[in-house]
Structures are given as structure tokens and as C-alpha cells.
Amino acid sequence: MTPSKTHIVLIPSYNTGAKVFETVQAARSQWDPVWVVVDGSTDGTGEALLRMAENDSGLRVLVLPENQGKGSAVLHGLRQAEAQGFSHALTMDSDGQHPADLIRRFQRTSQDNPDALVLGVPVFAADAPRLRVGGRKISNWWANLETLWGGIGDSLFGFRVYPIAELRAAMEANHWMRRFDFDPEAAVRLCWKGLRPINVPAPVRYFRPEEGGVSHFNYYRDNALLTWMHTRLMLGFIARLPLLTWRRVKGSRLRSSPR
Incomplete structure (x- = not known):
């Protein structure tokens, strides 16, 4: 596999x-390079991942000394990747929920549309937790309102490609x-910057749990965090409303103009 530059x-x-080992192995079978940011894990996986990387030139492991949160871990990786000349990053969770077999499709879509935001839209199986499935509809509605219905297919799904x-x-x-506020706020703020979302x-x-599933989602804490996040974003949306409206009108005129 030729490493991407x-x-x-x-x-x-x-x-x-x-x-995490299953996730990394699945990702490596599809892409080179793969980077893992260990966010202060205390379960021994950081040390094991470092040993994996010793025998795999396509795998890099960055270890943070203490837990800082998903967004902080991603930002740490982004800074390191940008410093090495990379322009785009596909983010995926380490718990095996995201489809590694679609990595190439998402990366190709990004390569063909480098100025876009490639967003995964989850397709749920029948056994998906109803509370999680139903609750995300609320966040999705707010995210689209905050972008003047900018086309965010799903605000919470972390399988996506960012510039x-x-x-x-x-x-x-x-x-x-x-x-936990990272994924939805990232989508909204990048739409504010004018990036076009492509939903896949x-x-x-x-x-x-008996299958090895691990979730750190806390219903009350994380929903409170999302509520505060959408409150802040709504204030930002009101301030940006004239610009977003102008972009929408301009885009409509361009699409309707004769060629």
C-alpha cells in the first residue's frame, strides 16, 4: 500500500x-498512514499500541499523559500532522463502531473535493440503542438551524474527513x-467558514459489553454539554446570519444562472 502524502x-x-487493536488493524488494512492519539488511557492500551507501531511503519502512536477529551486528542494529532505536511484527516472512533472498510471511499471523496467536509451519516442496525438514535435527531436539527440548513446530514457521527x-x-x-462537543461544533463552525458538507x-x-463494547457516554453530563454548546452556537449563528443568508442567495443565483 502506497502511503498517502x-x-x-x-x-x-x-x-x-x-x-482499539481491532480498530487499528482494520484501519491499517485500508490506509497508510494511520495515527492513534492515546488520550491518557490507563488500561495499558497505550503501551501495547506503541509496541505495535515499532513493527509497522504506517502506524504512529501519540500518547497524552492524561485524559483531555476527544477534541483535545484530535487537535493534538492535527497539529502534528499539519507540521508534517498532511492536509486532511479522517477521524474515526477507536471502539469499533465505525466502518473501516469505507475509509478509502471517504478519503477518495475528500481527494476529489479537497475544500469540502466529508460527513458520515450513520445507518443504524435494528439493535441500535433507541435513546441514542432518537436523541441525535435533536442535535441534528439544531446544527442545521445554526447553519441556515447548510446540509449537515449528521452532527454527531465522528467518521468524517476534515481539511x-x-x-x-x-x-x-x-x-x-x-x-463530547467536538463533533457537532466542528461541523457547524466549518460550515460557517464556507466548507461544503458532502454526506456519505x-x-x-x-x-x-459482553462483546467488548465500551462507552464513555454519560447521558446527563454529555447532554448538558450539548445544550450549552448549542446555546453558544445559536448566539454565533445570529451574529453570522447576514453572511450566511448572503452566501445562500449567492449560491442560489449561481445555480440558476444560464451556462
């Missing part, structure tokens, strides 16, 4: 146990987007 796979990981420079700049411009369906799988 522009696109990496970036996997933030925190205490997911053996699932690195734009995402890093958006994150460094504020001190939010560091934990992707199956998602939820593993039961």
Missing part, C-alpha cells in the same frame, strides 16, 4: 480495551470543542 486516518482513543488547517484554526479560535452513508455498530 496528504490524507491520514486519525483515531483518538481512551480506555477502549482490546477494541486540517481549517479545523485546527476553528478549534484554536476558542477553548471549546475539546470533549455509513453503517454504525453498537457492541454490547
Whole structure:
């Protein structure tokens, strides 16, 4: 497999146990290079991943000394990747829920549309937790309102490809987007910057604990975080409404003009 000089796979990981090894192996079978940011894990997976990387030139492991949150782990990886000349990063979770077999399709879509934001839209199986499936509809509605219905297919699904420079700049411009609020706020803020979302369906799988599934989602804490995030984004949306409206009108005129 020829290593990409522009696109990496970036996997933030925190205490997911053996699932992270399956995820990394699946990602490596599809792409080179793959980077893992170990976000202060205490389950021994960081050390094991470092040993894996010793025998795999396409795998790089970055270890943070303490848990800082998904967004912080991603930002750490983005800074390192940009410094090495990479322009885009596909992010995926380390718990095995995201479809590694679609990595190439997502990366090709990004390569063909380098100024776009390639968003995975989850396709749920019948056994997906109803509370999780139903709850994300609320966040999706708010995210689309905050972008003047800018076309965000799903605001919470973390399987997506970002232009690195734009995402890093958006994150460094504020001190939010560091934990569970990362995925939806990243999508909204990049749409504010004018990036066009391209939505691609992707199956998602939820593993039961007996299957090795690990979830750090806390219903009350994380929903409170999302509520505060959407409150902030709505204030930002109101301030940007004239610009978003102008872009929408301009785009409509361009699409309707004769060629």
C-alpha cells in the first residue's frame, strides 16, 4: 500500500480495551498512514499500541499523559500532522463502531473535493440503542438551524474527513470543542467558514459489553454539554446570519444562472 502524502486516518482513543487493536488493524488494512492519539488511557492500551507501531511503519502512536477529551486528542494529532505536511484527516472512533472498510471511499471523496467536509451519516442496525438514535435527531436539527440548513446530514457521527488547517484554526479560535462537543461544533463552525458538507452513508455498530463494547457516554453530563454548546452556537449563528443568508442567495443565483 502506497502511503498517502496528504490524507491520514486519525483515531483518538481512551480506555477502549482490546477494541482499539481491532480498530487499528482494520484501519491499517485500508490506509497508510494511520495515527492513534492515546488520550491518557490507563488500561495499558497505550503501551501495547506503541509496541505495535515499532513493527509497522504506517502506524504512529501519540500518547497524552492524561485524559483531555476527544477534541483535545484530535487537535493534538492535527497539529502534528499539519507540521508534517498532511492536509486532511479522517477521524474515526477507536471502539469499533465505525466502518473501516469505507475509509478509502471517504478519503477518495475528500481527494476529489479537497475544500469540502466529508460527513458520515450513520445507518443504524435494528439493535441500535433507541435513546441514542432518537436523541441525535435533536442535535441534528439544531446544527442545521445554526447553519441556515447548510446540509449537515449528521452532527454527531465522528467518521468524517476534515481539511486540517481549517479545523485546527476553528478549534484554536476558542477553548471549546475539546470533549463530547467536538463533533457537532466542528461541523457547524466549518460550515460557517464556507466548507461544503458532502454526506456519505455509513453503517454504525453498537457492541454490547459482553462483546467488548465500551462507552464513555454519560447521558446527563454529555447532554448538558450539548445544550450549552448549542446555546453558544445559536448566539454565533445570529451574529453570522447576514453572511450566511448572503452566501445562500449567492449560491442560489449561481445555480440558476444560464451556462
